Amino acid sequence: MKFTRKILHGLKNPYKGIKYLAGGREGKKSVLSSYVRNYSEDEERIEKLNDFLKIDLKQYYNEIFDNDILSEIEENMINYWNDFRTVGFSESRILYLLTRCYKPNIIIDTGVNHGLSSAMFLLGLHKNKKGHLYSIDLPQSLRKDISEKEKQGQIATYPKGKSVGWLVPEILRDRWTLQLGDAKILLPQVLKDVKECDIFFHDSDHSYSHMLWEYNTIWPHLNSLLLSDDIQQNGAFDDFVKKCGCQSQKISYRFGVVVTLTN
Numbered sequence: 001m002k003f004t005r006k007i008l009h010g011l012k013n014p015y016k017g018i019k020y021l022a023g024g025r026e027g028k029k030s031v032l033s034s035y036v037r038n039y040s041e042d043e044e045r046i047e048k049l050n051d052f053l054k055i056d057l058k059q060y061y062n063e064i065f066d067n068d069i070l071s072e073i074e075e076n077m078i079n080y081w082n083d084f085r086t087v088g089f090s091e092s093r094i095l096y097l098l099t100r101c102y103k104p105n106i107i108i109d110t111g112v113n114h115g116l117s118s119a120m121f122l123l124g125l126h127k128n129k130k131g132h133l134y135s136i137d138l139p140q141s142l143r144k145d146i147s148e149k150e151k152q153g154q155i156a157t158y159p160k161g162k163s164v165g166w167l168v169p170e171i172l173r174d175r176w177t178l179q180l181g182d183a184k185i186l187l188p189q190v191l192k193d194v195k196e197c198d199i200f201f202h203d204s205d206h207s208y209s210h211m212l213w214e215y216n217t218i219w220p221h222l223n224s225l226l227l228s229d230d231i232q233q234n235g236a237f238d239d240f241v242k243k244c245g246c247q248s249q250k251i252s253y254r255f256g257v258v259v260t261l262t263n
Contacts, residue, residue: 099124104198111204
């Protein structure tokens with residue numbers, strides 16, 4: 001990531017920005033820990049979803065604080081995360097809670113990168129002792145529309161020797177199918193195989209046209225929830241909700257939930 005972008009993110013909290021950039025390895029770890037283990041927004045978001053979906057996510061919340069696998073994921077983020085962006089750590093915990101609550105058989109997510117969201121889905125499936133996650137990711141290295149420098153930029157954000165999905169612990173990978181390539185090719189193929197999907201999560205290409213394409217493609221196959229990150233990027237989420245006439249809830253400026261009409 002460019003130095004200027006780090007500065008811009010740092011300006012959201014100048015003290016943390018300076019500490020991250022100038023505090024050495026321990027400074028970076030301290031700042032990352034303060035983000036990864038910041039639970040201050042969880043309660044409000046859980047309440048929003050409980051009211052919207054008429055469920056009880058709180059019954060699973062304490063599992064987050066007594067889980068050796070999650071502790072491993074958090075420690076790996078704190079020790080090795082090189083991508084200093086506004087990452088939705090609170091939203092990732094919501095993915096775990098929804099997985100625990102809905103007990104899905106099939107989850108599909110697009111856009112893996114480091115693998116935080118995938119790891120949280122898989123952690124929920126592991127706890128449920130059922131279900132499978134199908135993940136699709138188009139790494140920079142496979143894209144033809146960007147420069148070699150941009151491709152190397154993404155690789156540089158991974159720990160040495162690691163690649164897409166590196167945050168997913170080995171113990172969780174038996175319920176995971178990861179496919180690398182264009183979602184416009186791979187998502188229809190996955191849907192042809194699985195027929196239906198219980199939870200879908202968009203976090204790939206955030207262009208208006210692609211977001212709308214993913215929403216429309218998954219909708220006829222969806223049983224329960226459509227989840228989307230980075231909905232603030234454009235009007236695709238709002239336009240889809242309006243078009244399909246379905247109920248939705250934004251639990252943060254960046255994260256939206258749509259419930260199927262049959263749910």
